[in-house]
Amino acid sequence: xxxxxxxxxxxxxxxxxxxxxxxxxxxxxxxxxxxxxxxxxxxxxxxxxxxxxxxxxxxxxxxxxxxxxxxxxxxxxxxxxxxxxxxxxxxxxxxxxxxxxxxxxxxxxxxxxxxxxxxxxxxxxxxxxxx
Numbered sequence: 001x002x003x004x005x006x007x008x009x010x011x012x013x014x015x016x017x018x019x020x021x022x023x024x025x026x027x028x029x030x031x032x033x034x035x036x037x038x039x040x041x042x043x044x045x046x047x048x049x050x051x052x053x054x055x056x057x058x059x060x061x062x063x064x065x066x067x068x069x070x071x072x073x074x075x076x077x078x079x080x081x082x083x084x085x086x087x088x089x090x091x092x093x094x095x096x097x098x099x100x101x102x103x104x105x106x107x108x109x110x111x112x113x114x115x116x117x118x119x120x121x122x123x124x125x126x127x128x129x130x131x
Contacts, residue, residue: 009125022096047112
């Protein structure tokens with residue numbers, strides 16, 4: 001049974017940094033894409049970043065490009081989202097999600113725009129950016 005468990009959320013001031021972690025268990029192969037969505041107050045859920053576990057390719061939503069990095073530690077079965085230069089508009093609940101859909105093998109960037117295509121979700125961790 002696949003499980004995704006997020007940690008690392010919290011409250012920081014604008015310009016600060018946070019690292020989110022997603023502990024992954026239950027996958028029996030590396031043929032999946034994993035990453036992060038977020039949902040701000042009154043907003044729809046949006047893709048933030050993802051990584052293909054098999055080859056480590058990474059993708060980012062335009063508003064976080066250059067500020068966020070995503071990485072994976074396959075030995076520890078953990079995916080990290082390093083968030084720098086945080087802005088108030090980054091506030092929201094951040095969800096770890098993963099998909100094994102075959103369409104993502106050739107087009108992993110689809111992850112960012114297709115929350116309905118995710119097979120697994122964590123429960124989320126709250127990130128608040130405020131002065």
